[in-house]
Amino acid sequence: MLKKERQAYILHQVNLHNKVLSSLLCSEINVSEDTIRRDLQELAEEGKVIKVHGGALSQSFNEVHFPSNAVYSQNQKKKIAQKAIGLISNGMFILTSGGTTILEMARSLPPQLKATFISGSIPAILEYMHHPNIEVILIGDKISKNSKITVGSEAIAKIRQMKADICFLGTNAIDIKQGVTDNDWDVVQLKKAMIESCKKVVCLAIAEKVNTVQPIQVCGLNDINTLITELDPGNPVLQPYVEAGIEVL
Amino acid sequence: MLKKERQAYILHQVNLHNKVLSSLLCSEINVSEDTIRRDLQELAEEGKVIKVHGGALSQSFNEVHFPSNAVYSQNQKKKIAQKAIGLISNGMFILTSGGTTILEMARSLPPQLKATFISGSIPAILEYMHHPNIEVILIGDKISKNSKITVGSEAIAKIRQMKADICFLGTNAIDIKQGVTDNDWDVVQLKKAMIESCKKVVCLAIAEKVNTVQPIQVCGLNDINTLITELDPGNPVLQPYVEAGIEVL
DNA sequence: AGGGTTTATGCGTTTTTGTGCGGGAATTTA
DNA sequence: TAAATTCCCGCACAAAAACGCATAAACCCT
Structure with a gap:
């Protein structure tokens, strides 16, 4: 599986479920955890996902769940x-x-x-x-x-x-x-x-x-x-x- | 459940109901009370909630009407x-x-x-x-x-x-x-x-x-x-x- | 074709992070 | 004032990340 291909798949998963765990992904795609981590890091640098300890979250997380305005809703x-x-x-x-x-x-x-x-x-x-x-x-x-x-x-x-x-x-x-x-x-x-x-x-x-x-x-x-x-x-x-x-x- | 995810959930609850009890949250999310407390503390440091003994309160609820200090004499x-x-x-x-x-x-x-x-x-x-x-x-x-x-x-x-x-x-x-x-x-x-x-x-x-x-x-x-x-x-x-x-x- | 370079990946080892637990301090409640 | 919660601190431990290194495939240019 190509790197690009893999990253596309990961991004798809993130957008689908709003989160991914690196541990799960690596057994799913059959690559080392390091590789997954490197992929997530790149995606995070491109602003496609939010990297967190243990995996990554969808960007939408920031907007939806963390309202920035003073009065909620x-x-x-x-x-x-x-x-x-x-x-x-x-x-x-x-x-x-x-x-x-x-x-x-x-x-x-x-x-x-x-x-x-x-x-x-x-x-x-x-x-x-x-x-x-x-x-x-x-x-x-x-x-x-x-x-x-x-x-x-x-x-x-x-x-x-x-x-x-x-x-x-x-x-x-x-x-x-x-x-x-x-x-x-x-x-x-x-x-x-x-x-x-x-x-x-x-x-x-x-x-x-x-x-x-x-x-x-x-x-x-x-x-x-x-x-x-x-x-x-x-x-x-x-x-x-x-x-x-x-x-x- | 990831840390950030959990914190998002807590914040959501606080904003919804104006207050949360750590005791309730920890049984709800199935983590130790310490973890909840640490989460609340972090959210409080970011100014997202107000930490109080036993739980936390919504920030918006507490908007204090500070009366003007400019008082005559x-x-x-x-x-x-x-x-x-x-x-x-x-x-x-x-x-x-x-x-x-x-x-x-x-x-x-x-x-x-x-x-x-x-x-x-x-x-x-x-x-x-x-x-x-x-x-x-x-x-x-x-x-x-x-x-x-x-x-x-x-x-x-x-x-x-x-x-x-x-x-x-x-x-x-x-x-x-x-x-x-x-x-x-x-x-x-x-x-x-x-x-x-x-x-x-x-x-x-x-x-x-x-x-x-x-x-x-x-x-x-x-x-x-x-x-x-x-x-x-x-x-x-x-x-x-x-x-x-x-x-x- | 072949040697040098870049890129991608995996493997240990060391750090960092996240979490739970215990006990004592502080605070609330009766 | 006493009992019960809740908080705080340090520690332990596991999971994850970071780092350095090795390897190998891919690429690139004579």
């Missing part, structure tokens, strides 16, 4: 925010959780919108405060420093005595069987109370979070009314949710 | 802050209003101090949140956008049901005859409630504000226990207050 979140804003009309009372998707929504609210936003999330409140026409109600209680949200029985009691028009949940994980799940106990308590205190529950989730599960359950699928992702509502990934009776946008 | 306020901090001891429950003097105090709190701070001022709360050992209780209600503080009957009711050890008031104007005065009706209501709900009332005021008057009265001189300015307590300007029975620092 910001474009997707902007898309979600736009869809969510479509559900808001003047005069509404709106409960929101925290999370970067909610923040993106807060930033994208049209300036002429007049509505009342209620939240215990400090970052979200800071965003709402910048808007000229919206009223902001802050849920008070002890502050959880890592989630930057007020948590505790006071906060929950306060939420319980409300009846908002709509509730937006930044969703950490959603799954057909497990429903909505999260990883912070305090946050889950808040979200549960929010769900009970509004007429309509809307989950905001980037597609990557769909069909993933976290340790603590927030609610079952039947408790939510609407699911918003950056995907087209017709996307096959979302069909199970449509069939479960959820409005998918 | 900062040196005087630092001096006042230092004197005020002298009145605080471990385990205290402390009510505070808003205002830049209070902010300066919040920034100067010694890191090892363990106390509970209660406030409805958003900027103050943001400062308190940065401290490692203090508990933060946020008074909830409608947010007044220009004073960045929660105002309303809910907030007042909440304050009334407390009994704090000490209360620090950022003071806009203080005068021998008119006592403490201010210019925002909502803020005044809050301050009145705070004064009633604590054992000791401390006014923080830069010297410029001493012997000035604002339209709305907060309280008479006899309601306050301590007055802190950047001046020496023996300064003639302050003597009338000493004579009125106020502790001047």
Whole structure:
């Protein structure tokens, strides 16, 4: 087997599987490990692959898995925010959780919108405060420093005595069987109370979070009314949710 | 699984769910906890995640809103802050209003101090949140956008049901005859409630504000226990207050 | 055709890298 | 304050890489 030929084969394998192991390749092509290593090195110098200890990775690895922009998946979140804003009309009372998707929504609210936003999330409140026409109600209680949200029985009691028009949940994980799940106990308590205190529950989730599960359950699928992702509502990934009776946008 | 591949997976998880636990990851990927820890450490050094005890947090989630340091009369306020901090001891429950003097105090709190701070001022709360050992209780209600503080009957009711050890008031104007005065009706209501709900009332005021008057009265001189300015307590300007029975620092 | 040169490959040996383990320190939690 | 986690440090060990060298095939020019 010619050198060029071999390298073409290796490159093909890398692009196919996103990674190759030198140990596997050498037994596959029947050359010494040194040769494979030299090939990978050349390919790496030409920028065709990324050489790592033990083998090589596809170039696409850098772009896809290591997002360089500050806010992760910001474009997707902007898309979600736009869809969510479509559900808001003047005069509404709106409960929101925290999370970067909610923040993106807060930033994208049209300036002429007049509505009342209620939240215990400090970052979200800071965003709402910048808007000229919206009223902001802050849920008070002890502050959880890592989630930057007020948590505790006071906060929950306060939420319980409300009846908002709509509730937006930044969703950490959603799954057909497990429903909505999260990883912070305090946050889950808040979200549960929010769900009970509004007429309509809307989950905001980037597609990557769909069909993933976290340790603590927030609610079952039947408790939510609407699911918003950056995907087209017709996307096959979302069909199970449509069939479960959820409005998918 | 290659090291880089594993790190990509971890990073992906962090960005998806805002946090990861090393214990969970290691059973998920089937490597030792040490390896996960080393990975997290490397990712942290590259600035991709924030390493914390037990796992790591997403970088984007932690975007800190650093309030501007350019504060009017900062040196005087630092001096006042230092004197005020002298009145605080471990385990205290402390009510505070808003205002830049209070902010300066919040920034100067010694890191090892363990106390509970209660406030409805958003900027103050943001400062308190940065401290490692203090508990933060946020008074909830409608947010007044220009004073960045929660105002309303809910907030007042909440304050009334407390009994704090000490209360620090950022003071806009203080005068021998008119006592403490201010210019925002909502803020005044809050301050009145705070004064009633604590054992000791401390006014923080830069010297410029001493012997000035604002339209709305907060309280008479006899309601306050301590007055802190950047001046020496023996300064003639302050003597009338000493004579009125106020502790001047 | 044949000698010199370049290129490609394989084989030991030495270094480097990646990972797990144990024990003690530090930190969190009850 | 005590118990349980988690972290940190050094070590061991295996896998992989780097290096030098040997060999041989391919190439190139009289």
